[in-house]
Amino acid sequence: MVEMPEIDLEKCDGCGLCISVCHCSALVMVNNVITVIETEECGWCGECEAVCPLEAIACRFEIVIEERYDGS
Amino acid sequence: MAVDMEFLQSIPYFTGLSPAVLDLIRKFIFEKTAERGDIILFEGAPSEALYFVASGVVKVFKTSAEGKEQILNIIRPGESFNDVPVFDGEPNPASAQAMGPVVLYGITKSDLGTILRDHPKVALNVNMVLASRVRDLMSLVEDLSFRHVTGRVAKILLENAGDGNGPRPRLTQQEMAAMAGTVREVVGRSLKALEEEGAIRLDRHRIVITDREALRDMVEAYY
Numbered sequence: 001m002v003e004m005p006e007i008d009l010e011k012c013d014g015c016g017l018c019i020s021v022c023h024c025s026a027l028v029m030v031n032n033v034i035t036v037i038e039t040e041e042c043g044w045c046g047e048c049e050a051v052c053p054l055e056a057i058a059c060r061f062e063i064v065i066e067e068r069y070d071g072s
Numbered sequence: 073m074a075v076d077m078e079f080l081q082s083i084p085y086f087t088g089l090s091p092a093v094l095d096l097i098r099k100f101i102f103e104k105t106a107e108r109g110d111i112i113l114f115e116g117a118p119s120e121a122l123y124f125v126a127s128g129v130v131k132v133f134k135t136s137a138e139g140k141e142q143i144l145n146i147i148r149p150g151e152s153f154n155d156v157p158v159f160d161g162e163p164n165p166a167s168a169q170a171m172g173p174v175v176l177y178g179i180t181k182s183d184l185g186t187i188l189r190d191h192p193k194v195a196l197n198v199n200m201v202l203a204s205r206v207r208d209l210m211s212l213v214e215d216l217s218f219r220h221v222t223g224r225v226a227k228i229l230l231e232n233a234g235d236g237n238g239p240r241p242r243l244t245q246q247e248m249a250a251m252a253g254t255v256r257e258v259v260g261r262s263l264k265a266l267e268e269e270g271a272i273r274l275d276r277h278r279i280v281i282t283d284r285e286a287l288r289d290m291v292e293a294y295y
Binding site: 003015017019020021022023042043044046047049050051053055058059060061062063064065066 | 108127128129146148149171172173174229232233241242243244245246256260273276277278279280281282284
């Protein structure tokens with residue numbers, strides 16, 4: 001399973017701005033509902049989130065600490 | 073080209089105008105299209121028209137000598153850009169780029185002058201739009217010049233990294249901006265700065281803290 005941007009359908013009004021800026025066609029309109037298609041092509045650019053006027057789309061970052069080989 | 077009257081009325085420049093006046097204004101409008109990545113306006117170039125986004129999204133940005141980009145505004149349908157050079161006659165203060173396919177409605181500088189002379193209500197609307205723009209830009213200036221956002225973003229990353237046990241919170245740039253008391257655009261710039269310093273690595277949907285000590289130093293240096 002590929003992590004993908006999340007859409008809050010309660011907030012989304014289907015304006016389609018996110019689709020217009022998506023570089024990898026990961027967002028499509030299906031029966032007037034914005035739908036996310038899983039794809040490795042999504043580079044998490046965050047432009048869909050940036051352009052959404054209703055903050056209905058979220059590109060969440062997991063924050064992790066890289067363990068060093070010395071264990072520190 | 074058919075300029076939709078209802079859409080025209082929704083543009084802040086033209087709110088409160090009668091259908092007859094809107095119909096007159098409609099005659100001055102020309103349409104322009106652009107594809108993703110097209111530069112619509114170049115910073116420093118002379119400018120001849122004001123644009124409204126009819127569909128799609130445009131970003132307005134400045135680029136530093138080192139090539140760093142600072143987004144000033146994201147322009148959505150109904151909103152305008154390139155207002156300033158059209159009114160002061162100076163070159164474009166920023167560049168504008170299509171973030172996807174866009175349709176723009178344009179009005180030339182001279183036609184806008186005619187509209188303002190004949191319809192003072194439009195001038196009052198322009199005052200409102202420009203005042204709102206100044207307010208937004210003052211807020212951005214405050215963030216960029218006085219607040220040490222990078223340190224606060226570093227602190228947020230350290231506080232939300234988790235210890236590997238249990239679920240970690242997952243944050244959007246918008247949420248980090250709200251936590252740091254700034255705007256999303258400034259968080260994006262701060263993350264890039266932290267990556268350039270070697271403290272973090274942006275790995276698609278992960279922010280990997282590669283040097284915890286360096287990140288702590290950032291908090292102390294900037295906070």
